[in-house]
Amino acid sequence: MSKTDTNQKKIQAIRGMNDLLPEQSPLWQYFEGQVRALMGRYGYDEIRTPVVEQTALFKRSIGEVTDIVEKEMYTFDDRNGDSLTLRPEGTASCVRAAMEHGLLHNQTQRLWYQGPMFRHERPQKGRYRQFHQIGVETFGLEGPDIDAEVILLSARLWQQLGLDKHVTLELNSLGSMDARAAYRDLLVAYFERHAEVLDEDSKRRLGSNPMRILDSKNPAMAEVIEGAPKLMDHLDEASREHFERLCAMLDAAGIAYVINPRLVRGLDYYGRTVFEWTTTALGSQGTVCAGGRYDGLVEQLGGKPTPAVGFALGIERLILLLETLELVPAEARGALDVYLLPMDEAATGPALLLGERLREALPELRAQLHCGGGSFKSRMKKADKSGARLALLLGEDELAEGSVTLKFLREEREQQRLPRAALVDTLTSLLNGESLA
Ligand code: ATP
Ligand code: MG
Numbered sequence: 314m315s316k317t318d319t320n321q322k323k324i325q326a327i328r329g330m331n332d333l334l335p336e337q338s339p340l341w342q343y344f345e346g347q348v349r350a351l352m353g354r355y356g357y358d359e360i361r362t363p364v365v366e367q368t369a370l371f372k373r374s375i376g377e378v379t380d381i382v383e384k385e386m387y388t389f390d391d392r393n394g395d396s397l398t399l400r401p402e403g404t405a406s407c408v409r410a411a412m413e414h415g416l417l418h419n420q421t422q423r424l425w426y427q428g429p430m431f432r433h434e435r436p437q438k439g440r441y442r443q444f445h446q447i448g449v450e451t452f453g454l455e456g457p458d459i460d461a462e463v464i465l466l467s468a469r470l471w472q473q474l475g476l477d478k479h480v481t482l483e484l485n486s487l488g489s490m491d492a493r494a495a496y497r498d499l500l501v502a503y504f505e506r507h508a509e510v511l512d513e514d515s516k517r518r519l520g521s522n523p524m525r526i527l528d529s530k531n532p533a534m535a536e537v538i539e540g541a542p543k544l545m546d547h548l549d550e551a552s553r554e555h556f557e558r559l560c561a562m563l564d565a566a567g568i569a570y571v572i573n574p575r576l577v578r579g580l581d582y583y584g585r586t587v588f589e590w591t592t593t594a595l596g597s598q599g600t601v602c603a604g605g606r607y608d609g610l611v612e613q614l615g616g617k618p619t620p621a622v623g624f625a626l627g628i629e630r631l632i633l634l635l636e637t638l639e640l641v642p643a644e645a646r647g648a649l650d651v652y653l654l655p656m657d658e659a660a661t662g663p664a665l666l667l668g669e670r671l672r673e674a675l676p677e678l679r680a681q682l683h684c685g686g687g688s689f690k691s692r693m694k695k696a697d698k699s700g701a702r703l704a705l706l707l708g709e710d711e712l713a714e715g716s717v718t719l720k721f722l723r724e725e726r727e728q729q730r731l732p733r734a735a736l737v738d739t740l741t742s743l744l745n746g747e748s749l750a
Contacts, residue, residue, distance in 0.1 A: 329434070329442030331629075339647025340632060345427065347473050348447050355466050357423045357449060362406040364429060368396040374405035374610055376581025378521040385432040399431035403448040403625060404582070404607070405614075411452060412616045421453035427628075439598030439630045449604070450623035452611070457559035460586045460606060460622050461566070467590060467602055467624060468568055474631075475640045480590045480601060482568065485545065485576040486556040487584050490609065492549040497523055499542045507537045524577045530597075543574040552585050559586060578603065582610040586622065594637050595630060602626035649701035650744055651680040652722070654692055656708035661686075664707045667717070667733065674737045678744070697722055703743070705736075 326332060333341060352359070368388050375381050387399040400406050403426050411417050411424070427447040434440055449466065451459050464482065471477045487493060500523045504511060511519065512534065515526045527538055548556065563570055570588075578587045587605035595601075604624020611619035635641050651671070655664035668682050681699055683692055696704040706718040717736055720728040731739060 327442065329436035331441060331443070337632075340635065340641055340645045341628070342647075343642070343645035344474070344628065344632060344635070345447075348425075348427070348470065351466065351470055351473065352425045352449075355423070355462070357425045357466075360407060360410060360424045360426050361428070362400075362403075362410045362426065364400055364431075365397050366400055366406055366409065368398040370405050370409055370614075371398055371401060374408065374582055374614060375402070376522070378518065378525070379580055381432060381580070385434055387431045387433060401432045402430055402580075403428070403446055404450060404580075404610070404623060407448070407450045407623075408610055408614055408616075408621070411450075412611065412614065417452050417611060417616060417619050421451070423449075423451045425449045437598070439595050439627075439633055441629060445628040446625045447628060448623060448625035450621065452619050452621045454622070455608070455620035457555050457562060457586070460555075460559050461562035463604065463622055463624055464563065464568065464588060465566055467626070471590070474635065476631075476634065476638070479594060479634065479638055480592050482563075482570040483573040483576050483589045483591060484560070484563075484570045485573055485587050486548055486552055487577065487587055487605070488544060488548040488552040490584060492547060492552060493524075493544070493584070496542070496544050496547045499547065500524065500526075503541055504537075510534055510537045522581070527575050527577050538575065544577075545572070545574045555585055578605060582607040582613065584608055588624070590626075592634055594634055598630060600627075601630045601634060647679075649679045649681050649699055650703060651678060651740070652696040652699045652701040652704045653680055653682045654696050654704050654706050655683060656689065656692070656706060658686070659709070660707040660712055663712060664705075667705070667707065667736075671737065671740070675740060675744075678740065696720075703740075 368386070371386060372382055377383070381401045386401055389397060391397050407424060407426060411422060416422050425448065428445065429443050430446050431443055433442055436442060449463055451463065468477070468482070471480050488496070501519060504515070504519055504523060504526060508516070508519075510533065511526070512529070512531050515529055515531075515534065518525050524544075526534075527541060529538065560570070576587055576589060578589075583605045585606040585608065588603070589600050590602040591599045592601055593599060602624055603626075604622070606620070606622040608618070608620045610621060611617065653664050653668045655661040665682060668680055671678055671680055681701065683695060687695070693704075702721070702723050704720040704722055706720060708718075711717055711730070715733050716730050717733050718728055718730045719736075719739065
């Protein structure tokens with residue numbers, strides 16, 4: 314390496330974009346596995362779309378006067394001069410793809426996706442510039458039954474993860490476009506009467522997107538927001554009925570919720586049902602999952618009117634929540650079952666083959682082979698460091714008599730020597746019978 318090279322600043326990851334390190338990946342895999350299984354149980358199919366789209370897609374769908382489009386998007390011109398954007402969320406891409414491939418024509422869809430999203434926000438705990446979402450989008454279903462289903466699906470996920478006691482469902486209805494337009498006028502008139510308390514952002518939004526003012530977290534405005542007219546009191550008849558039926562279904566299913574008239578969501582495309590799952594365990598990054606109905610979006614993007622409802626959850630926040638609440642199960646720690654330990658050079662080949670035989674007989678077994686030689690002491694140290702529950706030792710004696718020594722690395726338990734032919738049975742009962750609490 315030349316001198317100038319070594320003087321250069323080390324290249325590091327981009328701020329707010331995280332590496333997922335090997336010690337964390339078992340928990341992510343566990344979480345993703347739970348989600349994948351859940352989606353199958355409800356009959357939802359996965360869709361994967363590119364992480365880059367034309368900028369216009371997000372401007373048109375999310376709305377020009379939203380935090381995301383105003384200040385959070387990673388937008389750049391590619392070599393052809395086309396304006397492209399790293400997707401800040403999944404719904405727009407999903408709708409684009411479904412339209413493009415004719416998935417919405419005379420049919421219903423229940424889709425899910427997962428992947429990285431990009432927003433240029435101030436990085437902090439639970440808020441990153443590349444983060445990961447899992448989302449659900451359904452199309453072609455207009456009744457409250459599907460709203461209830463996607464909420465029940467998310468509730469089942471919390472239950473599977475042991476989180477059900479730690480999250481709260483907040484619910485609201487944004488009504489129809491017309492009802493919202495009428496309400497908007499009321500809201501503007503109200504805020505104009507209180508213009509002196511509005512901050513700069515809110516003053517700007519008064520003309521463009523006054524409902525977003527309700528979403529403001531500025532404590533100086535809390536009181537005036539509290540006193541604002543409530544959209545819930547101005548719903549159109551059809552939306553009110555839709556909402557009541559949804560609430561009745563949730564009641565019948567035993568799902569508790571809080572009606573929050575301030576819940577308006579940050580994106581333009583929502584109407585009628587909106588909901589969030591929140592927790593108090595993560596400070597101000599308390600929303601772990603958010604969604605709602607967006608019946609107008611497909612048409613807004615040039616398709617036929619198509620009712621739609623969905624949600625997205627933030628994987629990082631849920632992982633943080635599982636860790637904070639110490640709800641990470643043993644299976645999500647990715648521990649090895651077995652460390653295969655040849656004691657000398659002569660035992661290396663047989664240990665390698667023993668490993669293969671075990672993997673054939675026990676597909677669930679997590680076994681790692683000691684490679685790289687070393688003294689007896691250093692081999693034992695590596696076995697211990699591997700985190701495995703058991704070490705299988707093969708030395709001169711074991712080779713001579715066709716046996717193997719089984720050593721417990723995490724328990725006060727006598728080691729035992731057994732015929733290699735009995736190993737599969739012994740491991741099976743050890744691994745199924747007793748778990749290490
Ligand atoms: P917030 O109010 O926290 O900014 P949001 O309303 O912008 O959230 P959505 O666009 O609804 O969030 O995204 C759904 C979920 O994705 C959020 O509830 C959250 O769990 C997660 N999420 C959103 N932005 C980020 C981010 N920058 N970093 C990590 N997770 C995020
Ligand atoms: Mg946000």
